[in-house]
Amino acid sequence: MDNDVDSPAGSEAVLRAAGLSKSFFGVPVLSNADLTLFPGQVHGLVGENGAGKSTLMKLLAGVHQRDSGTIEIAGQAVDFSHPTQAHAAGLSTVFQEFNLLPERSVAENIFLGREPRRGILTDTRTMQARTSELLAELGVSSIRPGSPVSSLSVAQQQIVEIAKAISYDARIISMDEPTAALAGPEVELLYEIIRRLTSRGVAVLYVSHRLKEIFDLCDIITVLKDGQVVGCHPASELDDAALVRLMVGRPISAYFPDIEPGTAVGEVVLRAEKCGNDQLDSIDLSLRTGEIVGVAGLQGSGRTELLEALFGAAPFTRGTMELSGVRYAGRSPREAVRRGIALITEDRKSEGLSLNQSILDNALSVVRSVFPSRNRKARAGIPAMFSSLEVGARDLSQEVQYLSGGNQQKVVLAKWLAVNPRVVLLDEPTRGIDVGAKLAVYQLMRSLAANGAAILMVSSEIPEVLGMADRILVLRDGRIAGTAPPESTEEEVLALAAGVRADQEASQ
Amino acid sequence: MSPRKTPALTSTHIVYAVVLVTIAVGAVLVGSAGRNFFSTGNISDILTGTSVLGFIAIGQTLVILVGSLDLSVPYVISLSSLVAATVMANETGNILPGVLAALALAAAIGLANGLIVSGLKVHGFIATLGMGLIISGYLASNYKGSAGQTPLAFRLIGATGIGPVPVSTLIMLACAGAVLLLLNRSRLGSHMFAVGGDLTVARMSGIKTRVPVIAAHVLCSVLAGLAGLLLAARLGVGSPTIGSQGGYDLLSIAAVVLGGTLLAGGKGSLVGTLGGVLIFAMMDNIMSVLQINPFLKDVVRGVVIVAAVAVYARRRTLGRPARFSDTTGPAGPPDTRPERIQKDTGVTA
Numbered sequence: 001m002d003n004d005v006d007s008p009a010g011s012e013a014v015l016r017a018a019g020l021s022k023s024f025f026g027v028p029v030l031s032n033a034d035l036t037l038f039p040g041q042v043h044g045l046v047g048e049n050g051a052g053k054s055t056l057m058k059l060l061a062g063v064h065q066r067d068s069g070t071i072e073i074a075g076q077a078v079d080f081s082h083p084t085q086a087h088a089a090g091l092s093t094v095f096q097e098f099n100l101l102p103e104r105s106v107a108e109n110i111f112l113g114r115e116p117r118r119g120i121l122t123d124t125r126t127m128q129a130r131t132s133e134l135l136a137e138l139g140v141s142s143i144r145p146g147s148p149v150s151s152l153s154v155a156q157q158q159i160v161e162i163a164k165a166i167s168y169d170a171r172i173i174s175m176d177e178p179t180a181a182l183a184g185p186e187v188e189l190l191y192e193i194i195r196r197l198t199s200r201g202v203a204v205l206y207v208s209h210r211l212k213e214i215f216d217l218c219d220i221i222t223v224l225k226d227g228q229v230v231g232c233h234p235a236s237e238l239d240d241a242a243l244v245r246l247m248v249g250r251p252i253s254a255y256f257p258d259i260e261p262g263t264a265v266g267e268v269v270l271r272a273e274k275c276g277n278d279q280l281d282s283i284d285l286s287l288r289t290g291e292i293v294g295v296a297g298l299q300g301s302g303r304t305e306l307l308e309a310l311f312g313a314a315p316f317t318r319g320t321m322e323l324s325g326v327r328y329a330g331r332s333p334r335e336a337v338r339r340g341i342a343l344i345t346e347d348r349k350s351e352g353l354s355l356n357q358s359i360l361d362n363a364l365s366v367v368r369s370v371f372p373s374r375n376r377k378a379r380a381g382i383p384a385m386f387s388s389l390e391v392g393a394r395d396l397s398q399e400v401q402y403l404s405g406g407n408q409q410k411v412v413l414a415k416w417l418a419v420n421p422r423v424v425l426l427d428e429p430t431r432g433i434d435v436g437a438k439l440a441v442y443q444l445m446r447s448l449a450a451n452g453a454a455i456l457m458v459s460s461e462i463p464e465v466l467g468m469a470d471r472i473l474v475l476r477d478g479r480i481a482g483t484a485p486p487e488s489t490e491e492e493v494l495a496l497a498a499g500v501r502a503d504q505e506a507s508q
Numbered sequence: 509m510s511p512r513k514t515p516a517l518t519s520t521h522i523v524y525a526v527v528l529v530t531i532a533v534g535a536v537l538v539g540s541a542g543r544n545f546f547s548t549g550n551i552s553d554i555l556t557g558t559s560v561l562g563f564i565a566i567g568q569t570l571v572i573l574v575g576s577l578d579l580s581v582p583y584v585i586s587l588s589s590l591v592a593a594t595v596m597a598n599e600t601g602n603i604l605p606g607v608l609a610a611l612a613l614a615a616a617i618g619l620a621n622g623l624i625v626s627g628l629k630v631h632g633f634i635a636t637l638g639m640g641l642i643i644s645g646y647l648a649s650n651y652k653g654s655a656g657q658t659p660l661a662f663r664l665i666g667a668t669g670i671g672p673v674p675v676s677t678l679i680m681l682a683c684a685g686a687v688l689l690l691l692n693r694s695r696l697g698s699h700m701f702a703v704g705g706d707l708t709v710a711r712m713s714g715i716k717t718r719v720p721v722i723a724a725h726v727l728c729s730v731l732a733g734l735a736g737l738l739l740a741a742r743l744g745v746g747s748p749t750i751g752s753q754g755g756y757d758l759l760s761i762a763a764v765v766l767g768g769t770l771l772a773g774g775k776g777s778l779v780g781t782l783g784g785v786l787i788f789a790m791m792d793n794i795m796s797v798l799q800i801n802p803f804l805k806d807v808v809r810g811v812v813i814v815a816a817v818a819v820y821a822r823r824r825t826l827g828r829p830a831r832f833s834d835t836t837g838p839a840g841p842p843d844t845r846p847e848r849i850q851k852d853t854g855v856t857a
Binding site for chain 1: 689693694695698699701702705706708709710712713714715774775831832833
C-alpha cells in the first residue's frame with residue numbers, strides 16, 4: 001500500500017483511520033483500510049461497487065461497527081455505536097439514500113431528533129430561523145424552511161441533506177454519491193457548496209462514480225478495490241486512465257465500447273407523431289432498428305415522462321404512434337410489453353425489482369406475467385444469460401436485495417432480455433453503478449443494437465449520451481428542443497437543453 | 509429550482525367540505541321529515557355521538573401515525589367500564605379510585621401493546637388483535653353480564669351539558685387539544701411522525717424509535733379507557749360487551765382514514781380525524797331521525813369510507829401539476845406546435 005500523501009503545511013489531520021476491517025456474515029468487505037483527512041481538503045474515495053466505499057463511510061459514521069482498526073478524530077480515539085455519536089464528535093454523513101421525511105417540513109427534517117425547545121414545547125420559530133441561517137450559509141435562498149420536503153426538487157432535497165449535515169457543526173462531512181440524482185447546473189451548485197465548506201476548514205470525504213467530479217473537486221484520492229486500499233494519491237498525480245486502472249485493476253482502453261460489427265441502422269420500428277400529454281407536447285420521433293438514440297435534458301424536462309409515455313405507463317393523450325408500421329395505442333405497459341417494448345426504469349429498487357424475491361423470479365417476472373407460454377423456454381436460457389452478464393451472485397435463488405447496485409441492474413436488464421424486446425427504453429441505466437458494471441451495460445446496449453433492437457436511452461450524464469448514441473434528442477420543458485449529432489460537445493447539448501442561444505451550433 | 513407549489517387543498521380541507529355538505533344534506537333531509545336539524549336537542553345528540561368515537565379516534569390517529577394499529581380498543585373500553593363500575597360500586601367517594609384504576613389498567617394494556625409492537629417487532633395489527641382476543645376471553649369467562657354500578661355524581665358527566673354541548677364532548681375536545689399540541693409542538697409528536705414516516709430516517713437521526721411507538725399505544729389505550737369511563741357513566745353499569753357492540757375498532761380506523769391520515773403512517777392530521785368523527789356522528793343522527801334500517805346505515809358508512817379514500821388516493825397520484833393540457837396548451841393549441849419548434853427530431857438517415 002503506497003501512501004505518499006503528506007499533511008498540508010501547518011495542519012493536523014482531523015481524522016485518522018487505520019487498519020479498518022469489517023466482515024458481513026463472514027464475508028470480508030473491508031480489510032485493513034487506512035484513511036486520513038485534513039481540514040479544508042476534499043478527499044475522493046473511489047472504487048467499483050462492492051469495493052467497500054459505503055462500508056468505510058458507514059464505519060466512520062457509526063452506522064456499522066468495525067471489527068478491528070482505530071479511528072481518531074482530532075487526535076482523540078473514538079468508537080461510535082450510533083450516528084448521533086459521530087455527529088457529536090463533528091462528523092456527519094450525507095448518505096446515498098435520502099434520509100428525509102417527505103411529509104415533514106425542511107426545518108423539521110434538519111432538526112429531527114434534536115428539536116430546539118422552549119419549556120416542553122418545540123420552538124418552531126428558532127428552528128425555522130436557524131434553518132434559514134444554514135441555508136444562507138450554503139448560499140441557497142430558494143428553499144423555505146416551512147415547505148414540506150415532498151414539494152422540493154431532488155436537487156433541493158440534496159441541499160437539505162447537506163444543510164442537515166452541517167447543522168451538527170461538522171468538521172468532517174462525508175458524502176456518498178451526492179450527485180447521483182443531480183443534473184448539470186445542480187452539480188455546479190453542489191461544487192460551490194463544497195468550496196464554501198472547505199474554505200471554512202471542513203474536511204470533505206467525497207464518494208462518486210463520476211471521475212470528472214473527482215478530478216474537479218478532490219485534492220487527494222483514495223482508491224479502494226475489493227475491500228482494500230490500493231492507492232492514495234494527490235489528484236494532480238492521476239488522470240482518468242490511471243484512476244480507472246487502479247479501480248478495476250485492468251486498463252479500459254476505450255470507456256465506451258465501439259459499435260459492434262454488423263450493426264446496421266434499418267427500418268423505423270417505433271414512430272410517434274404529434275404526441276403529447278400533460279407533461280409532454282409535440283413529440284415527433286422515430287426509432288430505427290440497430291440504432292441507439294440518446295435523450296438529454298435538464299432535470300424535469302420530461303425525459304422520464306417521455307419513456308413512460310412510449311411505454312404506456314403515463315400514456316400520450318394525443319397524437320399517433322406506430323410500431324413497425326402498425327398502429328400502436330400505448331395505453332398500458334402490458335400492451336407495450338406485448339408489442340415488444342421494454343422499459344428499464346430509473347429507480348430499480350422500487351420499479352425494477354422485487355427486492356425480496358430471488359434473482360430467478362425477478363428475471364422471469366415479465367415472461368411469466370405477459371408471455372406465460374414462453375416460461376419454460378425462457379427459464380432454460382436464464383443461467384447462460386446470467387453468466388454472459390457476469391452477475392456476481394451466489395446462485396439464482398439469492399434474493400435480489402443482497403446484490404450490489406451494479407448486479408441488481410443486471411438483473412433488471414436480464415428480466416427484459418428474457419422477452420427479446422424490439423424497442424428498449426433505458427432510463428439512467430448506469431446511475432449509481434460502478435465502472436465495470438457500466439461497461440457491461442454499454443456492451444449490452446451495443447449487442448442489442450447489433451441484433452436489431454432500437455434503443456432509446458435517457459441519461460443525465462451527457463458524456464455517456466455522447467459516447468453511446470447515434471443521435472441525441474434534447475428535451476426542454478416537455479418538448480423536443482432539437483437533435484444533436486454524437487460529435488456535439490457537452491456544452492452544445494447543455495446549451496440546447498437549457499435553451500441558451502446555441503441552437504445553431506448544436507443542430508445537425 | 510423553483511419549488512413546486514404545494515397543493516392549497518389539503519385532505520383536511522376536503523374533510524371539512526364534506527362536513528359542510530353533510531350539514532346541508534342533513535338540514536334538508538331532517539327538515540323534510542318535519543324536524544329541525546339545528547335544534548338544540550339535535551345538536552346535542554350529534555355532539556354526544558362524537559364523544560365516545562372521538563376519544564377512540566384521537567388515540568387511533570396517534571397509533572396509525574406511528575405506523576401501527578390498535579384493534580384491542582373495544583375490549584379496553586369494555587374492561588375499563590367494568591373496572592370503573594365495580595371499583596366505584598355506587599359510592600361517590602370511590603369515583604377517583606375507580607377512574608384511576610380503569611385508566612391505569614388501560615395504560616398497562618397500551619404499554620404491553622407498545623412493547624410487543626416495538627420490541628418484538630410484531631405488527632400492530634397482529635399484536636393488538638391478539639391482545640384484544642386475550643381481553644375478550646377474560647371478559648367472556650369472568651363476566652356473564654353487566655357488573656358494578658356508577659354513582660349518580662359520576663353518571664352526571666354523561667348526562668349534563670353546557671347549552672347544547674355535552675360535558676363528555678368538552679372533555680373529548682380538551683383531550684384533542686392536548687394531543688394536537690403534543691403532535692405539532694412537541695418533540696415526541698415530531699418523532700411520532702418521523703417513526704411512522706420512515707423508521708430508518710428516524711433511527712439515523714438519533715431518535716429512540718421505540719419511545720414514540722410505545723407512547724402512542726399507551727395514549728391510545730388510555731383514551732379508549734376514557735371512552736369506557738364515559739360509557740360506564742352513561743349506562744350506570746360496566747358492561748363486558750359495550751365496546752365490541754359499538755364496533756369501535758374498525759369505526760375509529762375508518763374515522764382516522766376518512767380524516768385523511770395515511771394508513772401506512774407518517775402523514776395525517778388530528779383535526780381531519782375530528783372531522784371524520786363528526787361526519788359519522790351526523791350521518792348516524794340523520795339516519796336515526798329518518799328511521800332508516802340500521803343495516804342500511806352500515807351500507808352508507810361503507811360507501812362513504814371507500815369513496816373518501818378513493819378521493820385521497822386519486823389526489824395523491826395527481827401530485828405533479830400539468831404542463832400541457834389537451835384542449836389548450838400554454839402557448840396555443842398543441843397541433844400548431846411542431847411548426848414553432850425549429851428543429852424537428854427528424855430522422856438521421
